[in-house]
Amino acid sequence: MVPLFYFAYFHNKHKKGIIWVDNEQKTEIKELEMEEISPVTVEKKLFKSKAFIISSLIVLILIIGSLYFYFVKGSKEQTMEIFKTICTNLASVEVNDKWGYINDTGEELIAPKFDRAEDFQDGIAKVNIGGKLDEYQFTGGKWGFINIKGQMVINAQFEVVSDFSEDIASYKLDDKWGYINKVGKTIIPPTYDETTDFHEGVAMVKIGDVYGVINNTGKMIVNPEFQEAFGFWEGLSKVKKEDKWGYLNTDGSFAIKPIYDDLGGFYDGLAFVNLGGVYDEDEYGVVGGKWGFIDNTGKIAVNLQFDEVKDFQNGLAAVKLSDKWGYINDKGDIVINPQFDNADMFNEGLAAVEINEKWAFIDSKGNIAINPQFDDTESFDRSLYGAMQFHDGLAAVKQGDQWGYIDKKGKYVVLPIYDKAERFYNGYAIVTTDDRKGYMDTKGKIIINPQFDTASQFYGKLTEVSVGESFGFIDKKGKYIVNPIYSNTGSFCRVEYL
Numbered sequence: 001m002v003p004l005f006y007f008a009y010f011h012n013k014h015k016k017g018i019i020w021v022d023n024e025q026k027t028e029i030k031e032l033e034m035e036e037i038s039p040v041t042v043e044k045k046l047f048k049s050k051a052f053i054i055s056s057l058i059v060l061i062l063i064i065g066s067l068y069f070y071f072v073k074g075s076k077e078q079t080m081e082i083f084k085t086i087c088t089n090l091a092s093v094e095v096n097d098k099w100g101y102i103n104d105t106g107e108e109l110i111a112p113k114f115d116r117a118e119d120f121q122d123g124i125a126k127v128n129i130g131g132k133l134d135e136y137q138f139t140g141g142k143w144g145f146i147n148i149k150g151q152m153v154i155n156a157q158f159e160v161v162s163d164f165s166e167d168i169a170s171y172k173l174d175d176k177w178g179y180i181n182k183v184g185k186t187i188i189p190p191t192y193d194e195t196t197d198f199h200e201g202v203a204m205v206k207i208g209d210v211y212g213v214i215n216n217t218g219k220m221i222v223n224p225e226f227q228e229a230f231g232f233w234e235g236l237s238k239v240k241k242e243d244k245w246g247y248l249n250t251d252g253s254f255a256i257k258p259i260y261d262d263l264g265g266f267y268d269g270l271a272f273v274n275l276g277g278v279y280d281e282d283e284y285g286v287v288g289g290k291w292g293f294i295d296n297t298g299k300i301a302v303n304l305q306f307d308e309v310k311d312f313q314n315g316l317a318a319v320k321l322s323d324k325w326g327y328i329n330d331k332g333d334i335v336i337n338p339q340f341d342n343a344d345m346f347n348e349g350l351a352a353v354e355i356n357e358k359w360a361f362i363d364s365k366g367n368i369a370i371n372p373q374f375d376d377t378e379s380f381d382r383s384l385y386g387a388m389q390f391h392d393g394l395a396a397v398k399q400g401d402q403w404g405y406i407d408k409k410g411k412y413v414v415l416p417i418y419d420k421a422e423r424f425y426n427g428y429a430i431v432t433t434d435d436r437k438g439y440m441d442t443k444g445k446i447i448i449n450p451q452f453d454t455a456s457q458f459y460g461k462l463t464e465v466s467v468g469e470s471f472g473f474i475d476k477k478g479k480y481i482v483n484p485i486y487s488n489t490g491s492f493c494r495v496e497y498l
Helices: 042-050 067-073 380-384
Strands: 005-011 015-022 027-028 083-087 092-096 099-103 108-114 125-132 138-147 153-156 167-175 176-180 186-192 202-208 208-214 220-226 236-241 244-249 256-260 269-275 278-280 285-287 290-295 300-306 315-322 324-329 334-340 349-356 357-361 368-374 395-401 403-405 412-418 430-431 434-441 446-452 461-469 470-474 480-486 493-497
Touching: 005 461, 092 108, 092 480, 099 461, 125 153, 153 167, 167 186, 186 202, 236 256, 256 269, 269 300, 278 324, 290 493, 300 315, 334 349, 349 403, 368 395, 412 430, 430 446, 446 461, 461 480
Parallel strands: none
Antiparallel strands: 005 015, 015 027, 083 493, 092 099, 099 108, 125 138, 138 153, 167 176, 176 186, 202 208, 208 220, 236 244, 244 256, 269 290, 278 285, 290 300, 315 324, 324 334, 349 357, 357 368, 395 403, 403 412, 430 434, 434 446, 461 470, 470 480
16 A cells, blocks of 8 residues: 555445555556546556556546545545646646647747656656556656756656655655655655655655654654554544554544444545444455444534445435435434435535436435436446536436436436436536547536547536547637647646545
């Protein structure tokens, strides 16, 4: 376990897996059964990783965050927008096996001369000199930082280096990790086996087989004693001690003592916990035992009585009891009796539920709002593409093998004629037909004809698309602002979790 990933974490029925680009610049896929990734289009990134390299700053959900995001913020089986988009006028591009930078008009600002270049963050960007792509992994060379003029501000000298967090970045040299400041000066020598980013002035570090906590001067404020630990987020770190999980405060005291076999993050002030479960490698998570919820003081808010649970959203959580799913409120009262074969979280007032192998939608009182008529979708589709969830008033649904969109009355706004239909984001949705992707608006009108092999959501005024193995950027009318002449690109926008 190396908690230094840019990753998308997913969790389904307490099944876990990771898609990541780690600080070794190695791409790996551990499971493709997802429950909520950040809504970045992963398909494009997976395509590019097989053909070239994954752009590490917007692999999301794919940026999806850092590994500690899941373990403190919790599993993402819900669709709350807990991220922000930051856009610049610079994007990295690859041509003839070298990387450089263009602006949002396509003008080359920094000539392609690097073996790898990542997108700018706070006026600087990571670049590699001497590395190479070997199969699906980028390895070797040295990493440093450049400014927006392309000048080296921190010489390429590190085996691996992270992005800056609180003006501090971790780096790897001779198989040990340390930290530098923004002028490249070592402020904490490389003596650790693993490190996390700094948050609120503290970071987790690993020495041998155990983890401790240091401050930003390198002082050890919590001695290494944890079997596993994850970076701090909002003042908490999920830690494992004597095979039990709890939460640690930044001062080293326990916010929640390590007594649980699993626990999630806080949503609507509550976090799920498990007692009696056992980690199952095949399931990528804890199975068995009973599940309930605690508040942020560690007090049991909902008794541990359920076979499975999902996080709270809008005051309700889906729970499983005797093979049926229902919903509870934040007091633990069952407000919708367990009667469904499966149940998703509420979004825009409705939740998808499965009844006799067909999917329907219910309101928050448990009334059937849209009758069972839709075919089952993989959790991958529901999480990655936002299927069976309302966004901008529409939900992508499946009948047979085809996809369309319905409104909240169950009326088809777009008939099921597409091979794939993704969630709406900022008024746009990606649809696929005959392996070509295009864009639709919320009125069901195709605004950019399906013509691309890969396509990304519009997080800014431009987005990346590909035709064959060539990548470029289009605007919201489908016009190429940057022609598809590159073998790989970064992005003008990056997603950060709040």
